[in-house]
Amino acid sequence: MVYRILADITMTVHFLFLAYVVLxxxxxxxxxRTWFVHAAVAVYGTFNGILRFVCPLTPLEHGLRLRAGQAGLEPAGFVDTYLNDVVYPTELWPEVQLCxxxxxxxxxxxxxxRLRRKRTADVAP
Known part of the structure; x- marks a missing residue:
């Protein structure tokens, strides 16, 4: 039961991370001041989307699911398990990345x- 809960938490963190990459x-x-963090995350997400390397959360969740007696993730990972052909058709992956x-x-x-307007308003007499 503990492994299943940990796997679900890992999956949730993964979804939240993807949401943060985009939003x-x-x-x-x-x-x-958080734009620096978002810039780093967006660069990571971009390279991951293009090169399709494995996010560290993917093998973690996969292992936890196996220990919980569940099926692991699809061989291609998190996106193929939860997003491709679930949220959007696999063949639209390039369009999803562009969006x-x-x-x-x-x-x-x-x-x-917004920052430019704020600076202008701060300088105005």
Whole structure:
């Protein structure tokens, strides 16, 4: 039972991490100093999406699921288990990546606009 709970926590953290990769720039609208963290996470997510290397959370969850007596993750990992052909068709993976990149870019552009407006308002007499 403990391994199943730990596997579910790992899966949840993985989903939250993916959400932060895509949406973390919007969090920086509220807390601008967090953009450095989001930039690092977005770069990691970009390289992972392109090169498809294994995220450390994937083997962790896989091992926990096996110890819990459950089926492990698909051989290709987390995305193939939970997202491909579940949330979107596998053949749309490039389009999904482009949409995620567009959301990140939009959040950063919005952040730049907000910071510029704030600086302008702070300098105004």
């Amino acid at each position: 973390g720039g919007f969090i920086a609208w509220r807390w601008p 995620a990149a567009a959301v990140v870019a939009a959040s950063w552009i919005g952040l730049a606009v």
